Amino acid sequence: MPSMLPGAPWLLAHKSMLTANQPRKISLHGSDYVMWKDAAEAIHALPNACPHMGAMLSEGWCEAEGDRTSSVVCPFHALKFDPEGCTVLPGSKQKTLPLLKPLNLIIQGNLIWSYGEYEPQVPIPNVLHKIAETYYFIGHTADRSIETDLLTMLLNMHDYNHQNGTHRDLFRITDVEFHQFIDEGHQSHAFYDMPTAPYSLAEKLIKPDLFLLPSTIKAHLENHFPSLVIFHGEMPFGKAAQCHIFVPEAENRTRTYILLFGQAKHPLFKMLGNTYLNFGKVVVDQDADILGKIYPNTPQKIKLNNEVGMDWVRRNFETFPNVREPNFSR
Structure with a gap:
Protein backbone atom coordinates (compact mmCIF):
# COMPACT_ATOMS: atom_id res chain seq x y z
CA MET A 1 0.00 0.00 0.00
CA PRO A 2 1.62 3.31 -1.07
CA SER A 3 2.26 5.54 1.94
CA MET A 4 2.15 8.90 0.14
CA LEU A 5 -0.69 8.26 -2.32
CA PRO A 6 0.93 9.25 -5.64
CA GLY A 7 -1.59 10.90 -7.95
CA ALA A 8 -3.40 12.82 -5.21
CA PRO A 9 -3.40 16.64 -5.27
CA TRP A 10 -1.65 18.42 -2.39
CA LEU A 11 -2.18 22.00 -1.28
CA LEU A 12 1.38 23.23 -0.76
CA ALA A 13 0.55 26.73 0.44
CA HIS A 14 -1.73 29.75 0.38
CA LYS A 15 -0.06 32.72 -1.30
CA SER A 16 -0.20 34.64 1.97
CA MET A 17 2.26 32.10 3.43
CA LEU A 18 4.97 33.34 1.05
CA THR A 19 6.80 36.65 1.39
CA ALA A 20 7.57 38.29 -1.97
CA ASN A 21 11.07 37.44 -3.22
CA GLN A 22 11.90 35.32 -0.18
CA PRO A 23 12.67 31.65 -0.92
CA ARG A 24 11.10 28.89 1.15
CA LYS A 25 11.71 25.14 1.29
CA ILE A 26 8.74 22.92 0.44
CA SER A 27 8.89 19.12 0.66
CA LEU A 28 6.68 16.63 -1.19
CA HIS A 29 6.96 12.86 -1.77
CA GLY A 30 10.49 12.73 -0.34
CA SER A 31 11.84 15.59 -2.50
CA ASP A 32 12.71 19.13 -1.46
CA TYR A 33 11.90 22.22 -3.52
CA VAL A 34 12.54 25.93 -3.25
CA MET A 35 9.39 27.99 -3.74
CA TRP A 36 9.14 31.74 -4.09
CA LYS A 37 6.65 34.44 -5.00
CA ASP A 38 7.76 37.31 -7.22
CA ALA A 39 6.58 40.92 -7.18
CA ALA A 40 3.77 40.08 -9.62
CA GLU A 41 2.50 37.34 -7.22
CA ALA A 42 3.55 34.59 -9.64
CA ILE A 43 4.66 31.42 -7.86
CA HIS A 44 7.74 29.42 -8.86
CA ALA A 45 9.28 26.18 -7.56
CA LEU A 46 12.51 24.35 -8.43
CA PRO A 47 14.37 21.39 -6.92
CA ASN A 48 16.12 22.74 -3.84
CA ALA A 49 19.62 21.35 -4.52
CA CYS A 50 21.87 23.61 -6.61
CA PRO A 51 23.15 21.54 -9.57
CA HIS A 52 26.69 22.85 -8.95
CA MET A 53 27.53 21.51 -5.46
CA GLY A 54 24.15 20.78 -3.89
CA ALA A 55 23.66 23.85 -1.71
CA MET A 56 20.08 24.47 -0.55
CA LEU A 57 18.64 27.20 -2.76
CA SER A 58 16.01 27.91 -0.08
CA GLU A 59 18.87 29.21 2.10
CA GLY A 60 19.77 31.79 -0.54
CA TRP A 61 17.86 34.86 -1.69
CA CYS A 62 15.91 36.25 -4.64
CA GLU A 63 16.94 38.92 -7.11
CA ALA A 64 14.45 40.81 -9.25
CA GLU A 65 14.70 40.41 -13.02
CA GLY A 66 13.08 43.58 -14.33
CA ASP A 67 10.03 44.99 -12.59
CA ARG A 68 8.11 41.80 -11.96
CA THR A 69 9.76 38.36 -12.11
CA SER A 70 12.73 37.19 -10.04
CA SER A 71 15.37 34.48 -9.80
CA VAL A 72 16.55 32.47 -6.81
CA VAL A 73 20.22 32.77 -5.88
CA CYS A 74 22.37 29.97 -4.48
CA PRO A 75 23.94 30.93 -1.11
CA PHE A 76 27.21 29.09 -1.92
CA HIS A 77 28.47 30.62 -5.19
CA ALA A 78 25.69 33.15 -5.94
CA LEU A 79 24.51 31.38 -9.09
CA LYS A 80 21.12 32.75 -10.12
CA PHE A 81 18.41 30.37 -11.37
CA ASP A 82 15.39 31.72 -13.20
CA PRO A 83 11.91 30.11 -12.87
CA GLU A 84 12.77 27.73 -15.76
CA GLY A 85 15.87 26.46 -13.98
CA CYS A 86 18.40 28.23 -16.22
CA THR A 87 21.49 30.12 -15.03
CA VAL A 88 24.30 32.23 -16.47
CA LEU A 89 27.72 30.83 -15.61
CA PRO A 90 30.52 33.24 -14.56
CA GLY A 91 32.34 34.58 -17.58
CA SER A 92 29.39 33.79 -19.86
CA LYS A 93 26.71 36.12 -21.14
CA GLN A 94 24.32 33.40 -22.26
CA LYS A 95 21.80 31.39 -20.28
CA THR A 96 22.33 27.67 -19.98
CA LEU A 97 19.68 25.15 -20.90
CA PRO A 98 17.40 24.31 -17.94
CA LEU A 99 19.48 22.59 -15.25
CA LEU A 100 16.59 22.19 -12.81
CA LYS A 101 13.12 20.94 -13.69
CA PRO A 102 10.39 23.23 -12.30
CA LEU A 103 7.82 21.60 -10.06
CA ALA A 142 0.13 25.92 12.89
CA ASP A 143 2.38 25.23 9.88
CA ARG A 144 4.64 22.40 11.06
CA SER A 145 6.16 19.08 10.08
CA ILE A 146 5.40 16.06 12.26
CA GLU A 147 7.48 12.89 12.34
CA THR A 148 4.65 10.56 11.38
CA ASP A 149 3.41 8.93 8.19
CA ASN A 156 -5.66 10.71 14.23
CA MET A 157 -7.61 13.47 12.50
CA HIS A 158 -10.57 11.15 11.91
CA ASP A 159 -10.49 9.56 15.37
CA HIS A 167 -7.91 18.04 23.39
CA ARG A 168 -9.04 18.07 27.02
CA ASP A 169 -6.45 20.68 27.98
CA LEU A 170 -7.79 24.20 27.29
CA PHE A 171 -11.04 23.01 25.69
CA ARG A 172 -12.00 20.78 28.67
CA ILE A 173 -14.02 18.42 26.46
CA THR A 174 -15.83 15.92 28.70
CA ASP A 175 -17.59 13.69 26.17
CA VAL A 176 -18.14 13.02 22.47
CA GLU A 177 -21.77 12.65 21.40
CA PHE A 178 -21.53 11.21 17.89
CA HIS A 179 -24.54 11.69 15.61
CA GLN A 180 -23.85 10.81 11.97
CA PHE A 181 -21.23 9.90 9.41
CA ILE A 182 -22.02 10.35 5.72
CA ASP A 183 -19.76 8.43 3.33
CA GLU A 184 -19.56 9.81 -0.22
CA GLY A 185 -16.42 8.03 -1.44
CA HIS A 186 -13.47 10.43 -1.31
CA GLN A 187 -15.72 12.92 0.50
CA SER A 188 -17.45 12.44 3.84
CA HIS A 189 -19.15 14.36 6.66
CA ALA A 190 -19.11 13.74 10.41
CA PHE A 191 -21.46 15.36 12.93
CA TYR A 192 -20.98 15.25 16.70
CA ASP A 193 -21.26 17.40 19.83
CA MET A 194 -18.61 17.87 22.51
CA PRO A 195 -19.83 19.10 25.92
CA THR A 196 -17.16 20.98 27.89
CA ALA A 197 -16.48 21.54 31.58
CA PRO A 198 -17.02 25.23 32.40
CA TYR A 199 -14.32 27.66 33.39
CA SER A 200 -14.92 29.84 36.44
CA LEU A 201 -15.51 33.57 36.07
CA ALA A 202 -12.17 34.19 37.75
CA GLU A 203 -10.38 32.00 35.20
CA LYS A 204 -12.10 33.83 32.35
CA LEU A 205 -11.22 37.24 33.76
CA ILE A 206 -7.57 36.21 33.92
CA LYS A 207 -7.72 34.88 30.36
CA PRO A 208 -10.58 36.64 28.46
CA ASP A 209 -10.18 34.37 25.39
CA LEU A 210 -11.97 31.69 27.43
CA PHE A 211 -15.23 33.66 27.11
CA LEU A 212 -15.27 32.56 23.45
CA LEU A 213 -15.34 28.84 24.23
CA PRO A 214 -18.91 27.46 24.04
CA SER A 215 -20.42 25.15 26.64
CA THR A 216 -20.90 22.58 23.86
CA ILE A 217 -18.73 22.47 20.74
CA LYS A 218 -20.90 21.42 17.80
CA ALA A 219 -18.72 19.79 15.18
CA HIS A 220 -19.37 19.34 11.48
CA LEU A 221 -16.29 17.95 9.76
CA GLU A 222 -16.27 17.99 5.97
CA ASN A 223 -13.57 15.63 4.73
CA HIS A 224 -11.91 15.48 1.32
CA PHE A 225 -9.56 12.49 1.08
CA PRO A 226 -6.66 12.64 1.51
CA SER A 227 -5.51 16.23 1.98
CA LEU A 228 -8.26 18.29 3.56
CA VAL A 229 -10.53 18.37 6.63
CA ILE A 230 -12.82 21.37 7.18
CA PHE A 231 -14.22 22.11 10.62
CA HIS A 232 -17.41 24.16 10.17
CA GLY A 233 -18.01 26.14 13.34
CA GLU A 234 -20.82 28.43 14.51
CA MET A 235 -19.59 31.15 16.87
CA PRO A 236 -21.60 33.82 18.71
CA PHE A 237 -20.43 36.52 16.27
CA GLY A 238 -20.02 34.58 13.03
CA LYS A 239 -19.21 31.36 11.20
CA ALA A 240 -15.80 29.86 10.57
CA ALA A 241 -14.39 27.29 8.19
CA GLN A 242 -11.20 25.95 9.77
CA CYS A 243 -9.38 24.06 7.03
CA HIS A 244 -6.78 21.51 8.11
CA ILE A 245 -4.30 20.71 5.32
CA PHE A 246 -2.05 17.64 5.06
CA VAL A 247 1.02 17.19 2.83
CA PRO A 248 3.20 14.02 2.73
CA GLU A 249 6.72 15.42 2.90
CA ALA A 250 8.39 12.00 3.18
CA GLU A 251 7.53 8.41 4.11
CA ASN A 252 7.49 9.21 7.83
CA ARG A 253 7.06 12.97 7.87
CA THR A 254 3.79 14.81 7.27
CA ARG A 255 3.25 18.54 7.17
CA THR A 256 0.06 20.13 8.40
CA TYR A 257 -1.29 23.66 8.67
CA ILE A 258 -4.57 25.52 9.00
CA LEU A 259 -6.26 28.04 6.69
CA LEU A 260 -9.04 29.90 8.49
CA PHE A 261 -11.99 31.55 6.72
CA GLY A 262 -14.87 33.43 8.32
CA GLN A 263 -18.29 34.99 7.82
CA ALA A 264 -18.93 37.83 10.26
CA LYS A 265 -22.38 38.37 11.80
CA HIS A 266 -21.00 41.10 14.05
CA PRO A 267 -18.02 43.49 13.61
CA LEU A 268 -16.45 41.98 16.73
CA PHE A 269 -15.91 38.71 14.85
CA LYS A 270 -13.20 40.20 12.64
CA MET A 271 -11.41 41.59 15.68
CA LEU A 272 -11.20 38.07 17.13
CA GLY A 273 -9.43 36.51 14.15
CA ASN A 274 -6.09 36.03 15.92
CA THR A 275 -7.83 34.40 18.89
CA TYR A 276 -9.49 31.82 16.63
CA LEU A 277 -6.16 31.22 14.88
CA ASN A 278 -4.55 30.60 18.27
CA PHE A 279 -7.26 28.07 19.17
CA GLY A 280 -6.50 26.25 15.91
CA LYS A 281 -2.78 26.22 16.69
CA VAL A 282 -3.49 24.67 20.09
CA VAL A 283 -5.43 21.84 18.38
CA VAL A 284 -2.55 21.06 16.00
CA ASP A 285 0.05 21.26 18.77
CA GLN A 286 -1.98 18.87 20.92
CA ASP A 287 -2.32 16.41 18.02
CA ALA A 288 1.41 16.63 17.27
CA ASP A 289 2.21 16.03 20.94
CA ILE A 290 0.12 12.85 21.20
CA LEU A 291 1.46 11.49 17.89
CA GLY A 292 4.92 11.62 19.47
CA LYS A 293 3.69 9.47 22.36
CA ILE A 294 2.32 6.50 20.40
CA TYR A 295 3.96 3.11 19.77
CA PRO A 296 2.99 2.91 16.07
CA ASN A 297 3.16 -0.87 15.62
CA THR A 298 1.03 -1.84 18.62
CA PRO A 299 -1.75 -4.29 17.60
CA GLN A 300 -5.20 -2.74 18.07
CA LYS A 301 -7.05 -5.14 20.38
CA ILE A 302 -9.84 -2.72 21.28
CA LYS A 303 -12.27 -1.02 18.88
CA LEU A 304 -14.32 1.87 20.20
CA ASN A 305 -17.72 3.00 19.00
CA ASN A 306 -17.78 5.59 16.23
CA GLU A 307 -14.48 4.67 14.58
CA VAL A 308 -16.28 4.96 11.26
CA GLY A 309 -14.11 7.91 10.23
CA MET A 310 -10.95 5.87 10.78
CA ASP A 311 -12.48 3.00 8.79
CA TRP A 312 -13.19 5.48 5.98
CA VAL A 313 -9.53 6.55 5.94
CA ARG A 314 -8.22 2.96 5.91
CA ARG A 315 -10.63 1.92 3.14
CA ASN A 316 -9.66 4.84 0.92
CA PHE A 317 -5.96 4.22 1.55
CA GLU A 318 -6.30 0.56 0.58
CA THR A 319 -8.20 1.21 -2.66
CA PHE A 320 -6.72 4.58 -3.76
CA PRO A 321 -7.33 6.00 -6.30
CA ASN A 322 -10.45 3.86 -6.62
CA VAL A 323 -13.45 4.06 -4.31
CA ARG A 324 -14.81 0.86 -2.83
CA GLU A 325 -18.57 0.50 -3.29
CA PRO A 326 -21.09 0.73 -1.90
CA ASN A 327 -20.90 4.06 -0.12
CA PHE A 328 -23.11 4.36 2.89
CA SER A 329 -24.46 6.68 5.56
CA ARG A 330 -24.67 5.74 9.20
Whole structure:
Protein backbone atom coordinates (compact mmCIF):
# COMPACT_ATOMS: atom_id res chain seq x y z
CA MET A 1 0.00 0.00 0.00
CA PRO A 2 1.62 3.31 -1.07
CA SER A 3 2.26 5.54 1.94
CA MET A 4 2.15 8.90 0.14
CA LEU A 5 -0.69 8.26 -2.32
CA PRO A 6 0.93 9.25 -5.64
CA GLY A 7 -1.59 10.90 -7.95
CA ALA A 8 -3.40 12.82 -5.21
CA PRO A 9 -3.40 16.64 -5.27
CA TRP A 10 -1.65 18.42 -2.39
CA LEU A 11 -2.18 22.00 -1.28
CA LEU A 12 1.38 23.23 -0.76
CA ALA A 13 0.55 26.73 0.44
CA HIS A 14 -1.73 29.75 0.38
CA LYS A 15 -0.06 32.72 -1.30
CA SER A 16 -0.20 34.64 1.97
CA MET A 17 2.26 32.10 3.43
CA LEU A 18 4.97 33.34 1.05
CA THR A 19 6.80 36.65 1.39
CA ALA A 20 7.57 38.29 -1.97
CA ASN A 21 11.07 37.44 -3.22
CA GLN A 22 11.90 35.32 -0.18
CA PRO A 23 12.67 31.65 -0.92
CA ARG A 24 11.10 28.89 1.15
CA LYS A 25 11.71 25.14 1.29
CA ILE A 26 8.74 22.92 0.44
CA SER A 27 8.89 19.12 0.66
CA LEU A 28 6.68 16.63 -1.19
CA HIS A 29 6.96 12.86 -1.77
CA GLY A 30 10.49 12.73 -0.34
CA SER A 31 11.84 15.59 -2.50
CA ASP A 32 12.71 19.13 -1.46
CA TYR A 33 11.90 22.22 -3.52
CA VAL A 34 12.54 25.93 -3.25
CA MET A 35 9.39 27.99 -3.74
CA TRP A 36 9.14 31.74 -4.09
CA LYS A 37 6.65 34.44 -5.00
CA ASP A 38 7.76 37.31 -7.22
CA ALA A 39 6.58 40.92 -7.18
CA ALA A 40 3.77 40.08 -9.62
CA GLU A 41 2.50 37.34 -7.22
CA ALA A 42 3.55 34.59 -9.64
CA ILE A 43 4.66 31.42 -7.86
CA HIS A 44 7.74 29.42 -8.86
CA ALA A 45 9.28 26.18 -7.56
CA LEU A 46 12.51 24.35 -8.43
CA PRO A 47 14.37 21.39 -6.92
CA ASN A 48 16.12 22.74 -3.84
CA ALA A 49 19.62 21.35 -4.52
CA CYS A 50 21.87 23.61 -6.61
CA PRO A 51 23.15 21.54 -9.57
CA HIS A 52 26.69 22.85 -8.95
CA MET A 53 27.53 21.51 -5.46
CA GLY A 54 24.15 20.78 -3.89
CA ALA A 55 23.66 23.85 -1.71
CA MET A 56 20.08 24.47 -0.55
CA LEU A 57 18.64 27.20 -2.76
CA SER A 58 16.01 27.91 -0.08
CA GLU A 59 18.87 29.21 2.10
CA GLY A 60 19.77 31.79 -0.54
CA TRP A 61 17.86 34.86 -1.69
CA CYS A 62 15.91 36.25 -4.64
CA GLU A 63 16.94 38.92 -7.11
CA ALA A 64 14.45 40.81 -9.25
CA GLU A 65 14.70 40.41 -13.02
CA GLY A 66 13.08 43.58 -14.33
CA ASP A 67 10.03 44.99 -12.59
CA ARG A 68 8.11 41.80 -11.96
CA THR A 69 9.76 38.36 -12.11
CA SER A 70 12.73 37.19 -10.04
CA SER A 71 15.37 34.48 -9.80
CA VAL A 72 16.55 32.47 -6.81
CA VAL A 73 20.22 32.77 -5.88
CA CYS A 74 22.37 29.97 -4.48
CA PRO A 75 23.94 30.93 -1.11
CA PHE A 76 27.21 29.09 -1.92
CA HIS A 77 28.47 30.62 -5.19
CA ALA A 78 25.69 33.15 -5.94
CA LEU A 79 24.51 31.38 -9.09
CA LYS A 80 21.12 32.75 -10.12
CA PHE A 81 18.41 30.37 -11.37
CA ASP A 82 15.39 31.72 -13.20
CA PRO A 83 11.91 30.11 -12.87
CA GLU A 84 12.77 27.73 -15.76
CA GLY A 85 15.87 26.46 -13.98
CA CYS A 86 18.40 28.23 -16.22
CA THR A 87 21.49 30.12 -15.03
CA VAL A 88 24.30 32.23 -16.47
CA LEU A 89 27.72 30.83 -15.61
CA PRO A 90 30.52 33.24 -14.56
CA GLY A 91 32.34 34.58 -17.58
CA SER A 92 29.39 33.79 -19.86
CA LYS A 93 26.71 36.12 -21.14
CA GLN A 94 24.32 33.40 -22.26
CA LYS A 95 21.80 31.39 -20.28
CA THR A 96 22.33 27.67 -19.98
CA LEU A 97 19.68 25.15 -20.90
CA PRO A 98 17.40 24.31 -17.94
CA LEU A 99 19.48 22.59 -15.25
CA LEU A 100 16.59 22.19 -12.81
CA LYS A 101 13.12 20.94 -13.69
CA PRO A 102 10.39 23.23 -12.30
CA LEU A 103 7.82 21.60 -10.06
CA ASN A 104 4.45 21.56 -11.81
CA LEU A 105 2.14 23.88 -9.86
CA ILE A 106 -1.58 24.46 -10.26
CA ILE A 107 -2.58 27.90 -9.03
CA GLN A 108 -6.24 28.44 -8.17
CA GLY A 109 -6.70 31.97 -6.88
CA ASN A 110 -4.46 32.13 -3.81
CA LEU A 111 -4.10 28.34 -3.51
CA ILE A 112 -0.97 26.53 -4.71
CA TRP A 113 -1.60 22.87 -5.57
CA SER A 114 0.69 20.19 -6.97
CA TYR A 115 0.63 16.49 -7.86
CA GLY A 116 4.41 16.39 -7.52
CA GLU A 117 5.99 14.33 -10.28
CA TYR A 118 2.97 12.02 -10.62
CA GLU A 119 0.10 11.84 -13.09
CA PRO A 120 -3.17 13.10 -11.55
CA GLN A 121 -5.42 10.28 -10.37
CA VAL A 122 -8.14 12.28 -8.60
CA PRO A 123 -9.28 15.89 -9.17
CA ILE A 124 -8.48 18.86 -6.98
CA PRO A 125 -11.46 19.44 -4.64
CA ASN A 126 -13.19 22.72 -5.42
CA VAL A 127 -14.56 23.25 -1.92
CA LEU A 128 -11.87 25.76 -0.92
CA HIS A 129 -12.61 27.81 -4.04
CA LYS A 130 -16.28 27.90 -3.01
CA ILE A 131 -15.38 28.86 0.55
CA ALA A 132 -13.13 31.67 -0.70
CA GLU A 133 -16.07 33.06 -2.70
CA THR A 134 -18.40 33.36 0.31
CA TYR A 135 -16.02 33.68 3.29
CA TYR A 136 -13.22 36.16 3.92
CA PHE A 137 -9.71 34.87 4.61
CA ILE A 138 -8.68 35.28 8.25
CA GLY A 139 -5.19 33.80 8.03
CA HIS A 140 -3.00 30.73 8.41
CA THR A 141 -1.49 29.07 11.46
CA ALA A 142 0.13 25.92 12.89
CA ASP A 143 2.38 25.23 9.88
CA ARG A 144 4.64 22.40 11.06
CA SER A 145 6.16 19.08 10.08
CA ILE A 146 5.40 16.06 12.26
CA GLU A 147 7.48 12.89 12.34
CA THR A 148 4.65 10.56 11.38
CA ASP A 149 3.41 8.93 8.19
CA LEU A 150 0.39 10.24 6.33
CA LEU A 151 -1.89 7.33 7.27
CA THR A 152 -1.24 7.76 11.00
CA MET A 153 -1.82 11.51 10.71
CA LEU A 154 -5.16 11.02 8.95
CA LEU A 155 -6.28 8.30 11.36
CA ASN A 156 -5.66 10.71 14.23
CA MET A 157 -7.61 13.47 12.50
CA HIS A 158 -10.57 11.15 11.91
CA ASP A 159 -10.49 9.56 15.37
CA TYR A 160 -13.55 11.26 16.83
CA ASN A 161 -13.08 9.54 20.20
CA HIS A 162 -9.80 11.32 21.01
CA GLN A 163 -11.29 14.76 21.57
CA ASN A 164 -11.84 14.40 25.32
CA GLY A 165 -8.31 12.98 25.74
CA THR A 166 -5.95 14.77 23.39
CA HIS A 167 -7.91 18.04 23.39
CA ARG A 168 -9.04 18.07 27.02
CA ASP A 169 -6.45 20.68 27.98
CA LEU A 170 -7.79 24.20 27.29
CA PHE A 171 -11.04 23.01 25.69
CA ARG A 172 -12.00 20.78 28.67
CA ILE A 173 -14.02 18.42 26.46
CA THR A 174 -15.83 15.92 28.70
CA ASP A 175 -17.59 13.69 26.17
CA VAL A 176 -18.14 13.02 22.47
CA GLU A 177 -21.77 12.65 21.40
CA PHE A 178 -21.53 11.21 17.89
CA HIS A 179 -24.54 11.69 15.61
CA GLN A 180 -23.85 10.81 11.97
CA PHE A 181 -21.23 9.90 9.41
CA ILE A 182 -22.02 10.35 5.72
CA ASP A 183 -19.76 8.43 3.33
CA GLU A 184 -19.56 9.81 -0.22
CA GLY A 185 -16.42 8.03 -1.44
CA HIS A 186 -13.47 10.43 -1.31
CA GLN A 187 -15.72 12.92 0.50
CA SER A 188 -17.45 12.44 3.84
CA HIS A 189 -19.15 14.36 6.66
CA ALA A 190 -19.11 13.74 10.41
CA PHE A 191 -21.46 15.36 12.93
CA TYR A 192 -20.98 15.25 16.70
CA ASP A 193 -21.26 17.40 19.83
CA MET A 194 -18.61 17.87 22.51
CA PRO A 195 -19.83 19.10 25.92
CA THR A 196 -17.16 20.98 27.89
CA ALA A 197 -16.48 21.54 31.58
CA PRO A 198 -17.02 25.23 32.40
CA TYR A 199 -14.32 27.66 33.39
CA SER A 200 -14.92 29.84 36.44
CA LEU A 201 -15.51 33.57 36.07
CA ALA A 202 -12.17 34.19 37.75
CA GLU A 203 -10.38 32.00 35.20
CA LYS A 204 -12.10 33.83 32.35
CA LEU A 205 -11.22 37.24 33.76
CA ILE A 206 -7.57 36.21 33.92
CA LYS A 207 -7.72 34.88 30.36
CA PRO A 208 -10.58 36.64 28.46
CA ASP A 209 -10.18 34.37 25.39
CA LEU A 210 -11.97 31.69 27.43
CA PHE A 211 -15.23 33.66 27.11
CA LEU A 212 -15.27 32.56 23.45
CA LEU A 213 -15.34 28.84 24.23
CA PRO A 214 -18.91 27.46 24.04
CA SER A 215 -20.42 25.15 26.64
CA THR A 216 -20.90 22.58 23.86
CA ILE A 217 -18.73 22.47 20.74
CA LYS A 218 -20.90 21.42 17.80
CA ALA A 219 -18.72 19.79 15.18
CA HIS A 220 -19.37 19.34 11.48
CA LEU A 221 -16.29 17.95 9.76
CA GLU A 222 -16.27 17.99 5.97
CA ASN A 223 -13.57 15.63 4.73
CA HIS A 224 -11.91 15.48 1.32
CA PHE A 225 -9.56 12.49 1.08
CA PRO A 226 -6.66 12.64 1.51
CA SER A 227 -5.51 16.23 1.98
CA LEU A 228 -8.26 18.29 3.56
CA VAL A 229 -10.53 18.37 6.63
CA ILE A 230 -12.82 21.37 7.18
CA PHE A 231 -14.22 22.11 10.62
CA HIS A 232 -17.41 24.16 10.17
CA GLY A 233 -18.01 26.14 13.34
CA GLU A 234 -20.82 28.43 14.51
CA MET A 235 -19.59 31.15 16.87
CA PRO A 236 -21.60 33.82 18.71
CA PHE A 237 -20.43 36.52 16.27
CA GLY A 238 -20.02 34.58 13.03
CA LYS A 239 -19.21 31.36 11.20
CA ALA A 240 -15.80 29.86 10.57
CA ALA A 241 -14.39 27.29 8.19
CA GLN A 242 -11.20 25.95 9.77
CA CYS A 243 -9.38 24.06 7.03
CA HIS A 244 -6.78 21.51 8.11
CA ILE A 245 -4.30 20.71 5.32
CA PHE A 246 -2.05 17.64 5.06
CA VAL A 247 1.02 17.19 2.83
CA PRO A 248 3.20 14.02 2.73
CA GLU A 249 6.72 15.42 2.90
CA ALA A 250 8.39 12.00 3.18
CA GLU A 251 7.53 8.41 4.11
CA ASN A 252 7.49 9.21 7.83
CA ARG A 253 7.06 12.97 7.87
CA THR A 254 3.79 14.81 7.27
CA ARG A 255 3.25 18.54 7.17
CA THR A 256 0.06 20.13 8.40
CA TYR A 257 -1.29 23.66 8.67
CA ILE A 258 -4.57 25.52 9.00
CA LEU A 259 -6.26 28.04 6.69
CA LEU A 260 -9.04 29.90 8.49
CA PHE A 261 -11.99 31.55 6.72
CA GLY A 262 -14.87 33.43 8.32
CA GLN A 263 -18.29 34.99 7.82
CA ALA A 264 -18.93 37.83 10.26
CA LYS A 265 -22.38 38.37 11.80
CA HIS A 266 -21.00 41.10 14.05
CA PRO A 267 -18.02 43.49 13.61
CA LEU A 268 -16.45 41.98 16.73
CA PHE A 269 -15.91 38.71 14.85
CA LYS A 270 -13.20 40.20 12.64
CA MET A 271 -11.41 41.59 15.68
CA LEU A 272 -11.20 38.07 17.13
CA GLY A 273 -9.43 36.51 14.15
CA ASN A 274 -6.09 36.03 15.92
CA THR A 275 -7.83 34.40 18.89
CA TYR A 276 -9.49 31.82 16.63
CA LEU A 277 -6.16 31.22 14.88
CA ASN A 278 -4.55 30.60 18.27
CA PHE A 279 -7.26 28.07 19.17
CA GLY A 280 -6.50 26.25 15.91
CA LYS A 281 -2.78 26.22 16.69
CA VAL A 282 -3.49 24.67 20.09
CA VAL A 283 -5.43 21.84 18.38
CA VAL A 284 -2.55 21.06 16.00
CA ASP A 285 0.05 21.26 18.77
CA GLN A 286 -1.98 18.87 20.92
CA ASP A 287 -2.32 16.41 18.02
CA ALA A 288 1.41 16.63 17.27
CA ASP A 289 2.21 16.03 20.94
CA ILE A 290 0.12 12.85 21.20
CA LEU A 291 1.46 11.49 17.89
CA GLY A 292 4.92 11.62 19.47
CA LYS A 293 3.69 9.47 22.36
CA ILE A 294 2.32 6.50 20.40
CA TYR A 295 3.96 3.11 19.77
CA PRO A 296 2.99 2.91 16.07
CA ASN A 297 3.16 -0.87 15.62
CA THR A 298 1.03 -1.84 18.62
CA PRO A 299 -1.75 -4.29 17.60
CA GLN A 300 -5.20 -2.74 18.07
CA LYS A 301 -7.05 -5.14 20.38
CA ILE A 302 -9.84 -2.72 21.28
CA LYS A 303 -12.27 -1.02 18.88
CA LEU A 304 -14.32 1.87 20.20
CA ASN A 305 -17.72 3.00 19.00
CA ASN A 306 -17.78 5.59 16.23
CA GLU A 307 -14.48 4.67 14.58
CA VAL A 308 -16.28 4.96 11.26
CA GLY A 309 -14.11 7.91 10.23
CA MET A 310 -10.95 5.87 10.78
CA ASP A 311 -12.48 3.00 8.79
CA TRP A 312 -13.19 5.48 5.98
CA VAL A 313 -9.53 6.55 5.94
CA ARG A 314 -8.22 2.96 5.91
CA ARG A 315 -10.63 1.92 3.14
CA ASN A 316 -9.66 4.84 0.92
CA PHE A 317 -5.96 4.22 1.55
CA GLU A 318 -6.30 0.56 0.58
CA THR A 319 -8.20 1.21 -2.66
CA PHE A 320 -6.72 4.58 -3.76
CA PRO A 321 -7.33 6.00 -6.30
CA ASN A 322 -10.45 3.86 -6.62
CA VAL A 323 -13.45 4.06 -4.31
CA ARG A 324 -14.81 0.86 -2.83
CA GLU A 325 -18.57 0.50 -3.29
CA PRO A 326 -21.09 0.73 -1.90
CA ASN A 327 -20.90 4.06 -0.12
CA PHE A 328 -23.11 4.36 2.89
CA SER A 329 -24.46 6.68 5.56
CA ARG A 330 -24.67 5.74 9.20
